[in-house]
Amino acid sequence: MPLPQTEAPGRLVAELLSRGVRMTRQRRTILSVIETASQHLDAAQILRRARKLDPGIDRVTVYRTIRLLKRHGLVDELDLLHLEGEKHYYERHPQRDHLHMACVRCGKILEFESDLFERLKGQIQRDCQFHILVTRVEIGGYCAKCRGNSTDLRSV
Amino acid sequence: MPLPQTEAPGRLVAELLSRGVRMTRQRRTILSVIETASQHLDAAQILRRARKLDPGIDRVTVYRTIRLLKRHGLVDELDLLHLEGEKHYYERHPQRDHLHMACVRCGKILEFESDLFERLKGQIQRDCQFHILVTRVEIGGYCAKCRGNSTDLRSV
DNA sequence: ATAGTTGCAAACACTTTGCCGGTCG
DNA sequence: CGACCGGCAAAGTGTTTGCAACTAT
Numbered sequence: 001m002p003l004p005q006t007e008a009p010g011r012l013v014a015e016l017l018s019r020g021v022r023m024t025r026q027r028r029t030i031l032s033v034i035e036t037a038s039q040h041l042d043a044a045q046i047l048r049r050a051r052k053l054d055p056g057i058d059r060v061t062v063y064r065t066i067r068l069l070k071r072h073g074l075v076d077e078l079d080l081l082h083l084e085g086e087k088h089y090y091e092r093h094p095q096r097d098h099l100h101m102a103c104v105r106c107g108k109i110l111e112f113e114s115d116l117f118e119r120l121k122g123q124i125q126r127d128c129q130f131h132i133l134v135t136r137v138e139i140g141g142y143c144a145k146c147r148g149n150s151t152d153l154r155s156v
Numbered sequence: 157m158p159l160p161q162t163e164a165p166g167r168l169v170a171e172l173l174s175r176g177v178r179m180t181r182q183r184r185t186i187l188s189v190i191e192t193a194s195q196h197l198d199a200a201q202i203l204r205r206a207r208k209l210d211p212g213i214d215r216v217t218v219y220r221t222i223r224l225l226k227r228h229g230l231v232d233e234l235d236l237l238h239l240e241g242e243k244h245y246y247e248r249h250p251q252r253d254h255l256h257m258a259c260v261r262c263g264k265i266l267e268f269e270s271d272l273f274e275r276l277k278g279q280i281q282r283d284c285q286f287h288i289l290v291t292r293v294e295i296g297g298y299c300a301k302c303r304g305n306s307t308d309l310r311s312v
Numbered sequence: 313a314t315a316g317t318t319g320c321a322a323a324c325a326c327t328t329t330g331c332c333g334g335t336c337g
Numbered sequence: 338c339g340a341c342c343g344g345c346a347a348a349g350t351g352t353t354t355g356c357a358a359c360t361a362t
Contacts, residue, residue: 022336022341043326058344063327079235081292086242086326086352101286110286116279120272121295128266129300130257136237138292139277144285178316178361199351214319219352242327242351317360324353335342 009035012074012092019072029054030065040078040089040109066090073133081140083107097121097135103143110143165191168230168248175228185210186221196234196245196265222246229289237296239263253277253291259299266299 012031017023033049034041041049047062069075069090078089081102098113117137124130142148168187173179189205190197197205203218225231225246234245237258254269273293280286298304 024336024342026343056344060328060345061343064342067328077238081290082233088326099280101280101284103286104289110284112280112284114276114279116272116276120270120276123270123272124255124257124268124295128257128268129303130259130266130295130297131303132295132297133260134237134296136292136294136296139280139286139288140290140292141286141288147285147287180317180361182318212319216320216353217318220317223353244351313362315360315362318358320356322354324351326350326352328349329347331345331347333343336340337338 011035012069015074016068016072021068021072026050026054026057026061027065027068029057030062031069034069034075034090034092037091040080040091042087042089044087046090076134076136078136079138080109081138083140093134097137099137099139101139101141101143103146104140105142105146108143167191168225171230172224172228177224177228182206182210182213182217183221183224185213186218187225190225190231190246190248193247196236196247198243198245200243202246232290232292234292235294236265237294239296249290253293255293255295257295257297257299259302260296261298261302264299 009032012035013023013028016027016031029050030046033046033053037049043059043062043066046066047057047059050057050062066075070077074093075090076093078091078100079086080089080100081104083102083104084107096113097117098111099117101110101112102108103110121132121135125132165188168191169179169184172183172187185206186202189202189209193205199215199218199222202222203213203215206213206218222231226233230249231246232249234247234256235242236245236256237260239258239260240263252269253273254267255273257266257268258264259266277288277291281288
């Protein structure tokens, strides 16, 4: 079903350079962390990993780099239904949108892409005359393992 | 803007009473504010309106009442793509899900419901064996009025 | 009677800003 | 060289917690 997850490494660096953005040692480090992550990372996790590669990096630099990437549309921001705190999670802006399902019991995040969603976007652009730049779909519920053995005490 | 409210006023009070939740003067006030709102309100707006009806109400009581409603699945929480700050917005949990489109230029929020989305949810429950409790769809872009006369400088 | 709720103050989690010395091109 | 960037400290925003007094059932 899904496309391969990995684009060429260094893609974020190349993309920013081609837009005339200055490239520093710290930015390269942070970009490589985001690019090689196999899961959604929050700012604190990005900082921790970046510091393993370059211990002097500051929290603020991580936040500023994330904002830079957002402004350029190169990363998407997720909340994952705030299942654990108010932090944000980041992922590379994908070629094709996908939905995020978060299990409110075990916290697992599933991703899903669907032609139906592409059709839905088309319907929105047509019926609402709305030009879509970014989508964020977060669905809470019980994953296959957790369904059945839970009361419906949702907290989202 | 929200779709026309089809439920009876006082429904939130009735729903909570039927679940054995204690009903205080403050809660009645806050519930009525949420119930009569014609737009998505954040906690600060709910507080401001509640204080017009009962000036002694505290910020903390608003937050606690919101949490109560979330736990009971009676309100949904939205971020509206954090277009202005990190606050959350609340709306009564609708009978039928809808999507939120936020114009990144003028900030307008449009709502949209669609059979395609219902089918998408069905597909997810089937293909992923995921039992859906809550959905949050937030789409950013340019509304009909703002499209065309903007550079693509997104910040979401 | 008593478990649950309130208001106040304080703490909290996460993110942004101001400043100045350092760096990229 | 000059605009831009990084690190540090501090502030900011939005939300939650601890606790004594109060209230709904």
